[in-house]
């Protein structure tokens with residue numbers, strides 16, 4: 628393997644079932660190809676940061692895959708110098724090849740051990756990725772852990788780029804992370820109100836990582852993404868991987884929402900009463916029946932409560948959307 632010629636994405640998609648682990652040098656460190664779609668980059672002179680960047684956990688969310696593959700190319704060619712330990716994960720190669728969100732079951736519901744309750748090709752993958760995270764973070768336990776899990780949304784959004792913050796319970800929010808998200812062009816942050824079984828929540832819960840799901844625009848096929856719209860994200864990630872630092876912008880410019888309800892598909896006839904092209908963050912009037920099925924209904928509790936990730940094309944028991952409410956910066960600031 629020669630570092631300057633190595634295209635991590637192409638290599639992964641050419642051999643999606645198995646690879647022989649290998650290692651090679653690049654100008655600022657050593658690369659370890661650990662597993663299909665799992666590349667560990669160790670810098671010669673690391674700052675005390677363990678950074679995980681994951682993309683393609685959903686196979687049709689291609690913009691982050693293009694963005695991060697370009698970043699990896701620049702590290703391997705020597706165009707930029709790696710300064711932190713970096714684990715790059717191409718989450719679901721088989722789904723990427725098919726251009727689909729998943730093959731058997733949604734990979735991003737299988738973490739925190741949830742894979743035990745499911746069947747399908749994603750089960751093994753969730754287990755492999757869980758083990759890879761543990762090995763990576765545990766190798767330098769005194770370093771600060773980060774995980775940005777990059778996605779794109781199925782629908783258009785009133786805020787084009789937004790983040791899902793893991794549920795923190797009584798713990799404090801980290802102001803530095805909000806400043807970083809603002810600098811990276813994120814416009815809104817959803818504060819989760821309960822634990823979940825997503826990849827980013829797993830890193831937060833089990834590895835105390837600063838961990839986020841980042842939604843970077845709308846789902847589009849390879850070649851149709853405008854990466855210029857991710858310029859700020861690119862700059863922030865490059866600064867993080869080279870210098871170990873989080874660029875900052877005024878966090879007050881972020882729109883903060885708390886999640887007030889996770890809608891769960893509770894019957895085959897479950898319906899969301901919104902247009903098929905309704906955007907994420909569309910708000911409704913109090914009393915509007917947003918969801919109904921033979922098992923019950925959900926009406927909006929407060930004027931302005933808005934829908935994010937509406938989706939009924941999924942099995943019973945899975946999340947059909949989140950209802951979010953504008954949160955108060957003053958209240959949040961007290962936690963810092």
Ligand SMILES: O=C(O)CCC(=O)N[C@@H](CCC(=O)O)C(=O)O
Pocket residue numbers: 685735778779780781782791823825827840935936937938
């Ligand atoms: O647009 C959609 O409906 C889904 C986009 C997406 O994949 N979002 C993530 C969010 C994960 C989280 O809540 O942290 C997902 O649904 O897995």
Ligand SMILES: [Zn+2]
Pocket residue numbers: 684685688778779
């Ligand atoms: Zn996704």
